[in-house]
Amino acid sequence: MIEPSESFGEMLTHVWHILPLALAFALPVAAVGGLVLYWLRRGSLATTLTVLVLIPMLATFAGVLGISGFMFTPALTTMLLVCFLVAVVTVPAAIVLGRAIARRSVWEREARERERAGEAARRDLVAWMSHDLRSPLAGIRAMAEALADGIVAQPREVSAYAHRISGETARLSDMVNDLFELSRITAGALRLTMSAVPLCEVISDALEAQTAVAERKKVHVRTAAHDWPVVSGSDPELARIVRNLVSNAIRHTPPDGTVEVHVGIDGNNAVVSVADGCGGIPEDEIGRVFEVAYRGTQARTPDHSGTTGGGLGLAIAKGLVEAHRGRIDVRNQGAGCRFEVRLPLAA
Known part of the structure; x- marks a missing residue:
């Protein structure tokens, strides 16, 4: 049996002797790593986790090199090689884990924002x-x-x-x-009965339903079409979209103004646009016109002309357009604004 060259007490004394030296080399590395983490506090989570993994490893390297007196013995070389292999494994894992956590954090933040926005919309609606x-x-x-x-x-x-x-x-x-x-x-309970629907009939019926209101407000409604496309959709819901947009345009157009409805084809989409003479929408409000119960600063108090709705028409139109796999946009144009709906053409 081989006797140990030094007793346990001597080994403990040796450890206490080299401990301050190891701390003297490792602590500066850890401090620099802390500063780097503070500097990266607004950076990506993957980068932060990578630095967080590298800090203890680099501190270990510095401590081992310090107590060895930078003498590259076989034992030191073996230890450094093991640390290097650990870094090769842990750094990619930290990157992958950081990206996964970042994606989950973004998804959770967006979910919370959607929940808060939905709650605010419900309060506004009530x-x-x-x-x-x-x-x-x-x-x-x-x-x-x-x-x-x-x-x-x-x-x-x-x-x-x-x-x-x-x-x-x-x-x-x-x-x-x-x-x-x-x-x-x-609630996602809308069920559409899809078929080939001629937009000519849909728009004609929607405009006819708004004729009395337009005449009462002395607003002129004009229609122009380069083509009369056939779209894939549900007839009642398509009529509701056009009726809501035309009703909104008539409501916000002053007497003797004009509402223009244009129909055309752009690629695989039918394009229906409704232009009014509302005077334009403020830039800080144009992104909110499709929100539930939002009617802008100029329409806070409903009138009693029979043309004012509950502030839901545009929100309903947007929901129905998206249910048809279409898109609806709005922008200021001339003396008013222009609502544009894109719907897929029938096969």
Whole structure:
């Protein structure tokens, strides 16, 4: 049996002797690594994890070199080789892990932002609809009480009150229908019956439905088409898209203004554009026009002309366009803005 060359006590004394020297070489490396990590605090997570893996390894290299007096003995060479092999394995793993964590962090952050945006949209929707529903309900109640109390007794006045009650009831019905449609879209419960639909018929029916409103506001509606394409879609939902866009254009165009509906083909898409004379949308608001219940700073208080909706028309149009695998955009143009819808052509 071979006797050890030194006792345990002597070995412990030797360790305590070299420990300060190892710390003297390793701590500066660790400090520099900490500064590098602080400098990279806003960098990519993969880079940060890579540096975090390299710091203890480089500190170990420095400590071992320091206590060896930079004498490259076989034992030191073996240890450095082992550390190098560990670095070859751990650094790529740190890069891959950092990228995976970064992707997950981005996804979680986006999910939280979507959740916050959805919650804010729901609050705005409740606030807007509470305000908009209260107005026609108050009018209906006041007119019904006047009729019931006999305050209005002349046949002509009774007929006028009945007509106004009918109009307010229609507004309420439209709001409820909008809410139902929007709930179907946001819940993913919308089911489209796809077929080949001629846009000529869709646009003709939608414009006819808005004729009375346009005449009442003295707004001219014009249609121009280079081609009348046939698209793949659901007829009622396509008509709803065009009707909502035209209704929105008429609502925001001043009397004697013009709303223009253009139809054409661009590659594999049919293009339907609706241009109005609203005076343009502020740049800080143009990205929000498709948000639920958002109607801009110039339309905070609904009018009673029968053309004001609940602020859901554009949100519904966007949802229906996307359900058709299409795209809808808006931009300022001339004296107003231009809404453009792209829908895939029928095969």
